[in-house]
Amino acid sequence: MLKFTERGIYCPQADMYIDPWEPVEKAVVTHGHSDHARWGMGRYLCHRLTAPILRLRLGSDIAIQELEYGKVITANGVRISLHPAGHIIGSAQVRLEYRGEVWVVSGDYKLIHDGVSEPYEPVRCHCFVTESTFGLPVYRFPEPALVFPEINRWWAQNASEGFNTVLLAYALGKSQTILRHLEPATGPVFLHGAVANVNSALEGIGYRFVGERITAETDRKALSGALVVAPPSALGSPWLKKLSPYRIALCSGWMQLRGARRRRGVDRGFVLSDHGDWEQLNHAVAATEAETVYVTHGYEMPFARWLREERGLRAHEVHLQSTEVVEGDL
Amino acid sequence: MKRFTELFTAIDHTTKTSEKVAAIVSYLADSDDQSTLYAVALLIGNRPRRPVKTSDLKAWAVAAAGIPDWLFEESYHIVGDLAEAIALVLPPNPLSEHDYRLPDVIDELSSLPERSDEQKKEVITDYWQHLGKDERFVFTKLITGNFRMGVSRQLVIKALSIHLGMEEAAVAHRLMGKWVPAAETMASLFAEPEQGNRDFQPYPFYLAYQLDSTLESLGDIRDWYIEKKLDGIRGQLIVRNGRLYVWSRGEDLLTDKFPEFRPLADTLPDGTVIDGEIIPWQDGRPLSFQVMQTRIGRKNLSQKSLQEAPLVMVCYDLLEWKGEDIRDMPMHYRRNLLETLLSSPTRHPALLLSETMPFSNWGEVAVFRRQARDFHCEGVMLKRRDSAYGSGRRRGNWWKWKTDPLTADGVLIYAQSGHGRRANLYTDYTFAVWDDAGTLVPFAKAYSGLTDKEIVELDTWIKRNTVERFGPVRSVTPHHVFEIAFEGIQQSGRHKSGVALRFPRILRWRRDKKADEANTKADLLQLIAAMENS
Numbered sequence: 001m002l003k004f005t006e007r008g009i010y011c012p013q014a015d016m017y018i019d020p021w022e023p024v025e026k027a028v029v030t031h032g033h034s035d036h037a038r039w040g041m042g043r044y045l046c047h048r049l050t051a052p053i054l055r056l057r058l059g060s061d062i063a064i065q066e067l068e069y070g071k072v073i074t075a076n077g078v079r080i081s082l083h084p085a086g087h088i089i090g091s092a093q094v095r096l097e098y099r100g101e102v103w104v105v106s107g108d109y110k111l112i113h114d115g116v117s118e119p120y121e122p123v124r125c126h127c128f129v130t131e132s133t134f135g136l137p138v139y140r141f142p143e144p145a146l147v148f149p150e151i152n153r154w155w156a157q158n159a160s161e162g163f164n165t166v167l168l169a170y171a172l173g174k175s176q177t178i179l180r181h182l183e184p185a186t187g188p189v190f191l192h193g194a195v196a197n198v199n200s201a202l203e204g205i206g207y208r209f210v211g212e213r214i215t216a217e218t219d220r221k222a223l224s225g226a227l228v229v230a231p232p233s234a235l236g237s238p239w240l241k242k243l244s245p246y247r248i249a250l251c252s253g254w255m256q257l258r259g260a261r262r263r264r265g266v267d268r269g270f271v272l273s274d275h276g277d278w279e280q281l282n283h284a285v286a287a288t289e290a291e292t293v294y295v296t297h298g299y300e301m302p303f304a305r306w307l308r309e310e311r312g313l314r315a316h317e318v319h320l321q322s323t324e325v326v327e328g329d330l
Numbered sequence: 331m332k333r334f335t336e337l338f339t340a341i342d343h344t345t346k347t348s349e350k351v352a353a354i355v356s357y358l359a360d361s362d363d364q365s366t367l368y369a370v371a372l373l374i375g376n377r378p379r380r381p382v383k384t385s386d387l388k389a390w391a392v393a394a395a396g397i398p399d400w401l402f403e404e405s406y407h408i409v410g411d412l413a414e415a416i417a418l419v420l421p422p423n424p425l426s427e428h429d430y431r432l433p434d435v436i437d438e439l440s441s442l443p444e445r446s447d448e449q450k451k452e453v454i455t456d457y458w459q460h461l462g463k464d465e466r467f468v469f470t471k472l473i474t475g476n477f478r479m480g481v482s483r484q485l486v487i488k489a490l491s492i493h494l495g496m497e498e499a500a501v502a503h504r505l506m507g508k509w510v511p512a513a514e515t516m517a518s519l520f521a522e523p524e525q526g527n528r529d530f531q532p533y534p535f536y537l538a539y540q541l542d543s544t545l546e547s548l549g550d551i552r553d554w555y556i557e558k559k560l561d562g563i564r565g566q567l568i569v570r571n572g573r574l575y576v577w578s579r580g581e582d583l584l585t586d587k588f589p590e591f592r593p594l595a596d597t598l599p600d601g602t603v604i605d606g607e608i609i610p611w612q613d614g615r616p617l618s619f620q621v622m623q624t625r626i627g628r629k630n631l632s633q634k635s636l637q638e639a640p641l642v643m644v645c646y647d648l649l650e651w652k653g654e655d656i657r658d659m660p661m662h663y664r665r666n667l668l669e670t671l672l673s674s675p676t677r678h679p680a681l682l683l684s685e686t687m688p689f690s691n692w693g694e695v696a697v698f699r700r701q702a703r704d705f706h707c708e709g710v711m712l713k714r715r716d717s718a719y720g721s722g723r724r725r726g727n728w729w730k731w732k733t734d735p736l737t738a739d740g741v742l743i744y745a746q747s748g749h750g751r752r753a754n755l756y757t758d759y760t761f762a763v764w765d766d767a768g769t770l771v772p773f774a775k776a777y778s779g780l781t782d783k784e785i786v787e788l789d790t791w792i793k794r795n796t797v798e799r800f801g802p803v804r805s806v807t808p809h810h811v812f813e814i815a816f817e818g819i820q821q822s823g824r825h826k827s828g829v830a831l832r833f834p835r836i837l838r839w840r841r842d843k844k845a846d847e848a849n850t851k852a853d854l855l856q857l858i859a860a861m862e863n864s
Binding site for chain 2: 305
């Protein structure tokens with residue numbers, strides 16, 4: 001039912017692409033990260049909560065058809081529906097059904113509830129197209145429920161030692177998850193403009209997050225003991241100067257590896273991801289009850305081989321366009 | 331193990347030396363004497379020998395994790411560190427309440443080589459089961475043999491000095507030599523030694539920084555001793571109570587490697603400690619470092635290798651005389667004693683005096699340093715005449731001033747991902763020069779010399795311009811040219827390019843040069859010929 005083409009995952013029967021990277025007429029977009037939601041599509045089909053993000057990032061004049069989770073539309077006989085992927089606000093798995101055959105394209109997903117986005121729901125299917133960002137057994141993440149208190153303790157400790165705290169987290173998704181779990185009594189919370197912009201867009205659909213935007217007028221004294229959330233691109237930029245003295249941490253699944261943290265030259269690395277870890281990927285694949293699995297985005301080769309040899313599935317690796325930069329997790 | 335792991339983590343989490351010292355001091359304050367000794371031993375790199383084979387360790391980890399071998403290898407390649415890869419693939423055990431005393435763990439590991447493979451597996455798997463994730467990593471790191479704490483010896487000395495209320499120089503002295511924590515107590519290690527029981531103990535070496543200011547800023551040249559900087563092995567020769575000990579700067583006891591020095595036990599007076607350069611020497615001049623390396627690498631010293639690489643010590647300082655520590659005396663005093671000692675008619679031929687160079691102004695020094703290779707040395711040492719013999723690397727009284735390295739421009743042809751901090755990044759490079767047939771032949775491997783930013787940029791380029799992959803190695807389009815610096819060059823039958831370099835490293839990225847502007851094999855051979863003629 002689906003083909004892996006130069007432009008993206010394509011459904012010929014419905015004449016629709018899923019997360020294409022080149023301009024096409026009809027695109028289903030799983031979520032708002034820039035390696036999935038690209039510019040130049042004739043029409044976008046996405047979840048209702050993804051729509052404001054697309055408008056923020058791709059322009060207010062794009063044509064969007066919004067869909068609720070579980071609601072079915074039909075295109076040339078193909079029944080298409082979106083289901084929660086638990087990755088970020090509005091993120092969806094795409095279910096396609098044609099003549100009794102069901103395919104699910106996962107997009108990016110995680111199984112652990114982050115307290116912000118609609119929790120992941122498994123969808124039974126014959127063929128499952130899964131991401132594999134963290135598809136190696138070394139990526140088994142600690143419970144976020146253990147990580148957030150660690151972040152809060154670190155913030156409190158920094159504040160007591162006269163340091164501001166900078167958390168680097170992707171502006172869309174992880175920033176909101178973190179903001180939701182901060183201990184507000186510890187001190188003031190400030191935001192990099194990129195994070196504040198996303199928050200404003202999300203306010204339009206009813207979300208509220210703590211934090212004040214840092215502007216040229218922001219008084220340095222007000223930042224004393226504060227926690228600042230900024231995108232990873234701020235690392236090493238002059239923008240950070242205003243925040244000193246500070247200690248800085250990166251929040252990412254990649255922080256699972258010591259080498260990755262040391263290479264970034266940050267004080268701390270918190271293992272916090274909006275992707276599923278090894279356990280979750282395996283759990284998700286099993287829950288779909290799919291017999292055929294296409295593995296994309298990440299460690300395709302080892303994860304597909306693992307599913308084939310150790311789980312007895314028909315698993316194939318699919319190399320989509322160069323995926324060396326995955327936005328959701330740096 | 332938990333407290334020691336906390337220390338490891340604290341040190342790992344900061345780049346600030348003050349915070350590292352504070353973390354060590356706090357650990358020492360929390361620990362009993364025995365734990366302190368064991369931790370200090372590990373901190374200064376004095377660790378037990380590897381108790382099990384790496385391949386066994388992998389096999390046990392794979393079994394405990396319930397994953398196939400190939401998946402472990404994939405993971406290990408991504409992580410870049412064996413102990414870390416093992417700690418991460420084992421079944422999670424986040425809330426382990428179990429704790430072990432560091433000395434018990436180390437002692438048990440030290441006893442493993444005598445046990446059967448089955449017992450080894452049982453012991454190690456049992457630790458893995460009961461330790462939390464971070465402790466597992468540190469524990470496994472202790473076994474894999476590349477355990478490093480990320481603190482310099484100097485910082486450990488500083489922390490101990492604070493903890494014990496003892497002077498840093500005294501602490502440094504007590505820590506010298508390969509002591510075994512199981513055989514020591516805090517008192518035996520740090521209290522004033524009794525006569526005779528620490529005869530083997532060397533003094534901390536005094537190390538010089540590379541000169542980073544103008545010669546003129548050093549003041550009057552008559553206040554300085556100027557010596558050739560030789561390219562051998564820095565060593566300390568000790569004779570006490572009729573016994574000889576030869577230590578390298580890396581604190582390896584090398585007495586048995588140097589039979590040349592054996593007679594000194596009888597000819598040097600008891601209570602003599604000499605600092606100098608151990609170097610192969612023939613016909614009044616040093617032989618190349620390669621000769622030394624071959625000799626050091628030999629397990630059994632044949633008569634032939636002794637003849638091919640006869641060693642001497644070129645002596646430049648006297649630290650102990652007639653049993654008395656004279657390091658605080660001015661250098662001219664020590665040097666006079668040394669000269670007297672070495673001018674004795676019974677002087678052994680394996681001991682030479684490091685000559686002081688009779689320069690009358692700094693300009694002459696600069697000229698000599700530029701041509702140092704012609705005089706079989708790698709630069710000059712500048713030592714203040716009235717300086718005491720310090721401990722560790724200090725600024726001010728001793729300087730080294732090395733001659734400029736040799737350089738050649740090479741083309742990047744292979745890249746391999748690094749380890750540790752550089753895991754997952756292509757950071758180990760192979761460079762090539764052009765041979766007569768117009769083919770690129772590899773001549774140097776280098777791992778250092780680029781900034782982090784350049785490394786990332788080059789890494790991205792490598793990933794996009796890969797021609798072929800051979801396991802972890804990629805061949806890339808020959809495009810980028812780098813200036814490679816090295817300390818020496820020799821003909822070699824073992825290398826495709828026909829040359830072997832000493833200490834190759836990247837000097838700079840020559841973005842202004844195209845691949846066909848790189849050096850040729852002929853250029854390198856010419857360089858060797860020119861050096862041999864000098």
